[in-house]
Amino acid sequence: MTAMLEVRNLVKQFGHFTAVDGISFEVQRGEVLGFLGPNGAGKSTTMKMITGFLGPTAGTVTVNQVDALANPIMAKTRIGYLPEGAPAYPDMTPAAFLNFIASIRGLGAKQRRERIAAITERIELRRVMEQPIETLSKGFKRRVGLAQALLHDPDILILDEPTDGLDPNQKFQVRDLIRELAPEKAIIISTHILEEVSAVCSRAMIIAHGRVVADGTPGELMGRSRFHNAVVLELKGDGQPDFETIRADLIRVPGVASVEPDGDRRVVVFPKDSATVTDGVSQLASARGWQIGAFYVDPGRMDEVFRTITQGN
Amino acid sequence: MGAMTTVFRRELAGYFATPVAWVFIVIFLLTTAAFAFYLGNFFERGQADLLSFFTYLPWLYLFLIPAIGMRLWSEERKTGTIELLLTLPISVPAAVLGKFLAAWAFVGIALSLTFPFWLTVSYLGDPDHGVIIASYIGALLMAGGYLAITSCLSALTQNQVIAFVVSTVVCFLFTVSGTPIVLDFVSGWAPEMLVDQIAGFSFITHFQSIIGGVIDLRDLVFFASLIGVWLFANMIIIEYKKFAG
Structure with missing residues (x-):
């Protein structure tokens, strides 16, 4: 054609x-x-x-x-x-x-x-x-x-x-x-x-x-976004463990590269090489009894791709 | 051809869509009358001709024609519609001609509305109608010359005031190039031939020989080729700006 x-x-x-x-x-x-x-x-x-x-x-x-x-x-x-x-x-x-x-x-x-x-x-x-x-x-x-x-x-x-x-x-x-x-x-x-x-x-x-x-x-x-395939976790309710405790748990889940806070109650779990870490993270959350307000896989963030590419860093 | 006619019609209708046309026509008629009666002694001369009307026409044109033509291209640049026009399937020569002819037709309409002068002299005496017709043709051709200069220069800027001022100055030089204002500048150093050439560009000289009743083909050719050259330059400028940005 x-x-x-x-x-x-x-x-x-x-x-x-x-x-x-x-x-x-x-x-x-x-x-x-x-x-x-x-x-x-x-x-x-x-x-x-x-x-x-x-x-x-x-x-x-x-x-x-x-x-x-x-x-x-x-x-x-x-x-x-x-x-x-x-x-x-x-x-x-x-x-x-x-x-x-x-x-x-x-x-x-x-x-x-x-x-x-x-x-x-x-x-x-x-x-x-x-x-x-x-x-x-x-x-x-x-x-x-x-x-x-x-x-x-x-x-x-x-x-x-x-x-x-x-x-x-x-x-x-x-x-x-x-x-x-x-x-x-x-x-x-x-x-x-x-x-x-x-x-x-x-x-x-x-x-x-x-x-x-x-x-x-x-x-x-x-x-191309570093958020692609990352798991976003939002905890709800009071009496939740603090971010450092959660991170210490999450970082041990197989395939997880790093864990970052995203706003007040959200945590972003970045996988190694776009691996799927959904199962590991959800099993851990239920094992620990965390109250989950939101849980989703990030498709990637266009604004972040745009900034990274156009500012050349 | 079809696209040129479309541009022509849009432009001509455009004059009448705003008060511009009416303001221009009223001022044109008032000033021609004022010039003819006060400066030209229309009645006192006791002659059945329109010489007192036509004699001052170049000086009126000097301001009124650039006022009509200044918007031709600069307004398109200012409003960005030039981008629309030049990406439509129309050639640059067709666009330039369509716009120029519309403005020229508009001036022709204004000029034709001076017919009461003609009626008056016909009523009062027995004028030479041949000379009057020739003078009108000459007046229209001269308007075309002023307009072609203005159209070309308006393509250079998006500012209508600049287009007006620069066009008026260039039109002025063409109007008076046969007089000492311009000739004194060059006669000191330039060869005789060049001085004669420059004097030959004078609108007034050519126009006066037409309204004097001498229809010389050379005067008609002068105005026609002047229009041609300036419109050609107009097309070149539009094409050039596509590449220069």
């Missing part, structure tokens, strides 16, 4: 500053790729190069087998793009704005009406269609930007922070929409919200200093 989108050794320099430093990846139909990374890591710059807003200093972008640098117009017809901040002409209404986009994208009058109706229905834009965009709330503005990106039913969707500024309900809606679209399209989203990656992405790439520093499924990235 050939990739919908193929990026090879993309480099962007602004003067002496290298914003993107040799990024390569492929996205297949059905994949949702999440770009993660600190501000200024090069996520948006990479997106701007894929969509043809910025010209790369070096490297290639291939959209559905079309060289996007040699045939920019043809490549752009296949891409739907939500730029950072969802820019739109402020004095236009969403209705006029979407008509404008549809017309530039060459949709016929009938198709235009149907698509605009379907999309504005899907993302609940109907009731603001005749208000100037500058008077809309941040959430509605973002949805106008999304509608614009989806209008021509593109094969490739590039969404720069699609849920930024949305309230929790709207975030849920947008993630739902992305999941719904995913099987038919190749999608790239960038986000600061780590749980969003687990919620919608089939694959995540962590970018720092213009390079890809990690690339894998959200599960694989979580597997």
